[in-house]
Amino acid sequence: MTAAYEIIAPPTGAAPARARLATDAGVLSLDGLWRFAWSPTAETGRAPADPGEGWDEIPVPGHWQLYGYGSPAYTNVRFPFPIDPPRVPEANPTGEYRRVVRRPEEWDGGRVLLRFDGVDSWFEVWVNGVSAGTSSGSRLTVEFDVTGLLTGGDDVLAVRVHQWSFGSYLEDQDQWWLSGIFRSVALLHRPDGGIDDVRVVAGYDHIKGGGTLSVEATSTRPVRWELSSPLTEVQPWSAENPQLYRLEVSTDAETVSLDIGFRTVSVEGGRLLLNGAPLVFRGVNRHDFDPQCGRAVSREAMERDVALMKQHHINAVRTSHYPPDPYFLQLCDRHGLYVVEECDIETHGFSLVDWRGNPSDDPAWADVYLDRMRRMVERDKNAAGVVMWSLGNESGWGRNLAANARWTAERDPSRPVHYEGDADCESVDVYSRMYPGYDELAAIGRGEEPALADPARDRRRRGLPMIMCEYGHAMGNGPGGLAEYEAVIDAHPRLAGGFIWEWIDHGLGEKGLYGGDFGETVHDGSFVIDGLVLPDRAPSPGLAEFAAVIAPVRLRMDGDELVVENRWSFTSTEKVVFGWSLSADDMVIDEGVLDVPAVGPLSSRRVPLPPGPGLTVTAGDIAFVQRPAPAAPAAIGSLKPARPAKLGPFPIASLTLDAWRAPTENDRASLEERWRTAGLHQLVARTVEERSDETWWRRRVHYGPPGLDSGFDVEYRWAAAGEAYRLEVDIDRRGEWRLPLPRLGVALALRTPAPGSVWLDWLGLGPGESYPDSRAAVRHGRYGMTVREAQTPYVVPQENGNRSAVSRLTLSSPDGDLHIEGDKPFDLAVRPWSTTQLEKARHADDLTEGNLLWVHLAAGVTGLGSASCGPAVRPSAEYRAAQARLAFTFSG
Template sequence: MDLETFTPGSGRLEPRAALRSDAPALDLNGTWRFRLSPTADVPADFADPGYDDSSWDDLPVPAHWVLHGHGAPAYTNVRYPIPVDPPHVPNENPTGDHRRVFDLPDGWTGGRLRFEGSDSFTRVWLNGHELGFSTGSRLPVEYDAGPHLRPGRNVLAVRVHQWSAATYLEDQDMWWLPGIFRDVTLTRSSADVFVHAAYQDGRGRLSFDGSGTLSVPELGVTGLRPGEEVTLDVEPWTAETPRLYDAELTLPEETVRLRVGFRTISIEDGVLLANGRPLLLKGVNRHEFHPEHGRAVPYETMREDVLLMKRHNVNAVRTSHYPPHPAFLDLCDELGLWVIDECDLETHGFGEVGWRGNPTDDPRYADALLDRMRRMVERDKNHPSVIMWSLGNEAGVGRNLAVMADWTRERDPSRPLHYEGDRSCAHTDVYSRMYATHAEVEAIGRGEEDPLDDAELDARRRRMPFLQCEYAHAMGNGPGGLAEYQELFERYPRLAGGFVWEWIDHGLVHPELGYAYGGDYGEPLHDGNFVIDGLVFPDRTPSPGLLDLKKVFEPVRFAFGDGFVRVVNGHGFADLSHLEFVATVTVEGATVAEHRLEVPAAGGECKLPDLTGGPDGERWLTVRAVLAGDLPWAPAGHEVAWGQTRLAGPATPSRGPAGPAFVRDGGELTAGGCAFDAATGRLTRLFGLDVEGPRLDLWRAPTDNDRYGGLEGRWRALGLHRLTHRVDDVATGDGLTVRTRVAPAATDLGMWATYRWTFDGGLRLELDIEPDGEWPDPIPAIGVTMSLPGDAVERVTWFGQGPGEAYQDTGLATRIGRWSATVEELQIPYVMPQENGRRAGVRWADLGAFRVSGEPEYGLSVRRWSTDELAEARHLPDLVPGERVHLHLDLAQQGIGTATCGPGPLPVYDLMARPATLRLRFDPS
């Protein structure tokens, strides 16, 4: 049957550029009639214009039918949800029939039916006449509608099959979502044009292929003909300075409007260049996703994505793993993002069977792969933002890559080619890897990577720039290690940067679960929450990971000296004239002075004003770079970068005179409103408040990185989630000393923990911790936990790092200050609940009922559920506030890393069992 054909389509017109034309067009989006069948073997009588579809349902187009009550979504990462048996597909093949009735305006003649995207095999009829079929879900296709259009009423019938031979080319780590999910248009435009706008040595060169004449009024260009070239004084296009010139292509039947950007991408001496300057990609991978609409992403959401990226110092996007809606590239042109445009190709599931039968190396699939590459290049060839073509993703190696690469080089030699799946880089112009460790990235930067067996290919690859097309897997809490990657990218010219995986959590809105992930729709085969791996939550709220990335990607850096700050311009193509610089002095987090700094446009050393005066205490200087005026992507005052330095250390803490000794009162030892159990030495009352703890804890709710990286399994095998506590001695004297051993069952490993309590008007704890035995692996945490009555804490005010969470290798976006949040606001709503919300570097925290000070500092978490409840939760609604507030005060936690896909924490961030002392002081508020 046709579904199992290797042919990519029939009846289609030649691919052409996505253009804005004044030719008449009908928008055919809207409400269509819809019927779902469980198999593909359904009569095609619905294509008859007189067919009665009154019993059918309504369905919006664009849409995925599974998100509108017809079937259900399914998620897999690598594995195909159908048997790997190309080109065959199961008989159980959900098939959606769509009908749209529209009226043709008077005098209309000719036209093309254009489908921007339909998943996965689409057959089209117009007024009962079959126009053809097409595959390539995320690529446009056009049919000649003219011969079959009628005055007045017309009937468009479209059949979409979920599974086809083309499914084997579309195994891209995402929800399986069939349907007509992009725009449908009837247009009388037939224009095509390929504008060449290069920039070199300070001047632009303009020419074009096609027909008609081209005009650029702002540049004085009129009537430019195909093949003619003019050299002009122009401003170049870059992601930092996205200068566009309005152009018009005049044809006999229509006028096309374009926006032209002059830029040249080149490679010299192994360095990627834009307009002759080194180009450092500070990128993200972006799937198209909306929590309610799937890949039918509204324009407003696309714009929001680009604005969020710009506001978080992202300068590049890889369109993983298919071309996006064409409007997204318009936005990248307009607002400024470098783009790697990726072909709609991934065959990752063949890796599960040893790459046997991989379409990338199957000559029967050659036409289909070339067809996908052609349609992408032809559609997107006029976008200055597109700086590379990518042959696809995780599709192994094979002869069809050469077919795609050879055609693309001939059609568009101005853009380098990218593909990661072939380590030899035989068909690419850049060396690309995924999830290389920091050590490997440094070796590549130095030109010392492991050699290929083929000496000629090895020498060729060593002359290429290197980029990480995926790194720093942003799943759950994390990613860690961002700063260390960026330092390498900036140190070695060969390293062109990379793209964090990925932009957004693919959580689908669910009435009971909040957001759904793999398995939540009863799929027999799924990959769980691996689809929840973004820098923004499903509603596009920035995660702590995105805030950290903004800090790492800052285009301005600050170095502080005695009486001056050195401002370093890290832009590649712009100076600092669009920024203002504000210096703020704080003491204990309270602002005492603010100054405007005069910073040269090129950057440099800037003398600081007198920063003394004001109260004693821990004094900090923060210098912020903010937009001096409104820009298209952010308003004046938007913070682009910041730096911070301590001017003076903390004031010496004041202590009251030694208080009374602990007094035995029945079964308690008391002092100043505080009470301990006399037998166990456990604190039970704190300034009149009923408390449990604090006691040593080595556990945390595992993160996704802990889980996928294997640490959680080793921690649970050791029993760190079920510690036992043995009291060996309770002694009074100058204070209260409690000696304990803390250990899990079934092992001889443990921790000696000695609590020393004193009272001087406040209650002071010095906890000495000593490992017992040889601990082989990092441990989750070293700290204490305690619980309080649920109404004891509503809001927390603290002096330390904030306002967001921070761990050993994250929290780069946090700065020293005074912050305040409710207990609920302290939680980070990761779609899959896990360890979160830790505030680091806390000097003191006021919890309302009492204050906890560190000597010198500690990590703080406050929750309305226990660690065990957090660890057991699978969705946010599982977390139900209890009758207690749980307080966690730690010395340190294990680093976060990016081991869900990539390396774990760097060794310096591993928390190994070691002697340690935690010093805390509790005072009444």
């Protein structure tokens, strides 16, 4: 027997899709507490006319799983149920919602619409027990005409929501499966003679320097207005200067208004252009997410997202993988973010069965596909920030997607159409790829990608701009290698940038729960923890790195000249204040303002540099460049052999070789298995010799992995130098090695009762963590923080907190200070827990501080890469030295 929610069909009883408009007609929000009853199956036993007295209450917007009804589940590709479209499991959790509503008295006359902005996944709505319609398309707005169902008194509004439906096969979008009414609900008064819809096309002619405006308006009466007019006194809209104008359309019955921006998006000569200038996306993929509320994201959280993006030079958002809340698009229009808006379609799970039964090529699903595309385009057709429509994500290819592309191009020729799955560019206007390697990306930039079988189609694709709709997978510590991506983009005009995957970690609750934490057996673990900001929207080091890489002003020193590159497409550097400073050791000895004449858009200029060592030049808070002066070497007196039991105020617990790290999420997909095969995680020590001579106390140790004949030969040498101690370490690899090392150095464990509270002061790169392929955001200087603050609280504990190019550090406790100086710059990590603890922890609160402070001093470390879904660490960022020598002076 086929249930209603298994019938492949667009919404029933729905009003035509239309634009979201501000109006002076009545709007009654139905957000708030609703009566609620939950059932583990579709058979709830609740009648639609039942007002729900005595039921539980639940907030709307909200997801019922986050209020104790059922449990969240996360999958990336796999459907959490058997693939048998359009059928779904009999165990189909269902929520019954009830709300008593009263139509305002002043709404007499006209019509009343009931609007839902987001319900997951299929629902039916009744008024006083009479059905008003059904709908699916969880992230799509739908409106029902309930005029004839409202009495003017207390009316019972009933909504029955099923977790699984035929629509679930179109919503396999690498996120939590969460259900319920999760966006706003409202009653809308539609007065007689009011305005049903407005369509605006506001273009900009960059050659003539003027705008063009076309307005079509439809009334509730059988009347349609059209206006087309040139406008000479308007400023164009762009992410750099998001100039908006208020447009009002009025009748005697209603005035509607909307903000419009004048801009023209085009594809010309193989390039993506905005207002005639190159449009390069330096963007992110953004899911709707809040750690407490799931996809029921507050306006404050959306505002925080946009503010953070603008602060970090991000200029574009791909709404992965569905239309966002309409308020988010208003923010993008207002603050300046380019939007690739994506339709609520993803059938990725069919890839696991070789795309058999994929709805994208099944005629039975054609109307549903088109309905989803139409509802997105019609709602957001007037948004200035939306510069491209996307057909969906990872849904294979087929006639239904091709039909959506044709309809969209006809309905809105002002915006290009995108879809990564159309690899041959049969129906789209841009060539799109996910996670290409650097060499592959460069080849595409040169137009040298592998040829298609059809010469005509091949020529067309080579003539299109290319974007990376996903790259730089930001899972855990990383992504590394972003600067290399940006260099390739800069070198090839065909490349129109891309979108980091993704904006936010999807960790639920205060703990940041991920797949498997709710006891579910089908899940994809921590693959949902892959954002540039943590679940609470705290920026990660990856976001700082991305911001530095994509900065709109770039500085470079070339001999005694500064090269200033303006990467803005429309804005000069006139308002940027350039400064300089000279530092000796860690002290600023001189500073001033650097006179840099305004650099025009997409231009560069050379200016002379101030002379002197330790030079830093800044472009406001946008960019910096440095030429650090070398640190003064530590003075070393005469040496005599010694084996200290204490360094400064800290007793020594152990000193050992350090060639391992707690694998990052990117390591797990690339180097971790090779490192474990080589036994780097379980080296066994054997002392070969201990002796003293007239200068040193020496200890030679062989470290080797079980079952292998490779390893490391290490000599430690200690000596006293007056009140200080001197440590020298020689490390030689033994055997044949064909892989980079996680790190190579020593780990010093020091006893202290409160290791996280020890103050860490260092001279080197900072203040954030850095690795060989992630250093754009850090600068040389002196920095200080507690050891606890020096840890990056990734949701999944892993290697973190490395500081590069350190020449000296101080560890301070209430009992005194320990100063450590290196003969040459080294990598540093100081932690209140061991690498073993860090590796075993599943969540940050699994890490507890003991009485040991772990000081990791390394000759080098391997970078990060983005191999969790993308390229591994570049060879230039791998640590492969066969020998290493470290030398340090310790003083109290």
